[in-house]
Amino acid sequence: MSIKGIFPIDNWDFNSESVLTDLPEKDLQLLMFHQSRQQYKKGEIIFREGAYPSGIFLIEEGKVKKYKTDKHGKEHIIYVANRGELIGYHAILSEDRFPDSAAALEECLVAFIPREDFITAVRESEVLSKRLLKTLSHEFTVLANSLTLLAHKSVRERLAMQLVIIREKYKVNFQPGMPVEINMGRDDLASLVGTARENVVRILSEFKEEGILETRGRKIIITDVQKLIAIAND
Amino acid sequence: MSIKGIFPIDNWDFNSESVLTDLPEKDLQLLMFHQSRQQYKKGEIIFREGAYPSGIFLIEEGKVKKYKTDKHGKEHIIYVANRGELIGYHAILSEDRFPDSAAALEECLVAFIPREDFITAVRESEVLSKRLLKTLSHEFTVLANSLTLLAHKSVRERLAMQLVIIREKYKVNFQPGMPVEINMGRDDLASLVGTARENVVRILSEFKEEGILETRGRKIIITDVQKLIAIAND
């Protein structure tokens, strides 16, 4: 049974770096032995920053935001994880508590893998541990990039960039050829970009003026990705 | 990297050990087999962003900045690595090019370990690969923290925080009891905080007014760490 077989949906998009892609059958079974599925409604919290991890989570359907909340309750989204991605494993590997929280951005189906099974799988499977090393290093790079982005780009440029990135993630929900709709609250978009909602809304209007995108209610349809990329790159 | 997860700066643990601490003798020998030492003068580049990695580096003496340079030549420091730390291994593990550059912040002694030796050591040594997984997860957490910091804190707060962090790193250069001198150019400090030199200088003067620190030329001596921590935490 391939990885595609054990999941509810068949047309998996694995161009993203899923840790589990092509994992040997026996390793996968080790990992999924005591797995249990759970449904999360939009906004529901999957795990909380600072909690001790009892296992890891595999997103089988939907999108999840990873975020941190500061003292004033303001939340900052670090990353949007998509279908096929594994989350919560940093805490287990670093033998520490969750560094961030995770919540469903939309209706989600998530598999829970107990701590012990994950640890066993990492110990037993050379492929998995090598894959994890690679993924972690890669994630690190991506995060380091965001860091410089935040530090040196204007809000306008950052929003442009995040729109491009987010659009890729929403592609998964649509047939090829169909226009991709980004369906994300302005507040979430703002905390992803690292600014206030008002700024996001304003710049979104500017982009609309400039013929870069259209909005249909909360939904955003990007019509000129190239222009956005140009803005993002200065 | 050396900072323990969760937010408030006063429970961060700065003295985490190197990846190599207590590594079994045979693993260490595997790693250090073809090692070669080199001296770097202040400002000299150890490796460049975008280059293909031919090995990794162990800092035996001195401090190294890891940074990225944007299109306009502006540089942003991601991390300051200290004596005992291993750098440049992300690129090898992610099988990609260097995501950032590294340069000596002061006179440095650095050991170069060839790519093949590192790969062999990771494959052969379970301790090393486990240690790397842990370190990487931890580094990820630290970086995620910086990200939220940049996103939600003012320049003043960010500078306060970085001063506290940097001070810890300069401790290794001084005897216990002796006042710790931060000996870092204002430009470097600015690109660590993510702002312009002028702002750093100005806020530094404010801090001096408020009795938080003293300057002796370029050197900064912090006299009231607690106050800085208070500012950093809002």
Add this chain to the structure above:
DNA sequence: GAAAAAAGGTGATAAAACTCACTTTTTGGG
């Protein structure tokens, strides 16, 4: 140890971003 170069420091001004108070539109449950 003097001259040159590099780094540190200051003030004024412009631009970007944030905040608050408010209106309009969208959404989802009864």
Add this chain to the structure above:
DNA sequence: CCCAAAAAGTGAGTTTTATCACCTTTTTTC
């Protein structure tokens, strides 16, 4: 299908941050 609640969107005023042009001090080099 309607209504209340939530989310989106707008405008004005304030604060923060960036930039420029310049001077002063420190460091380096010969």
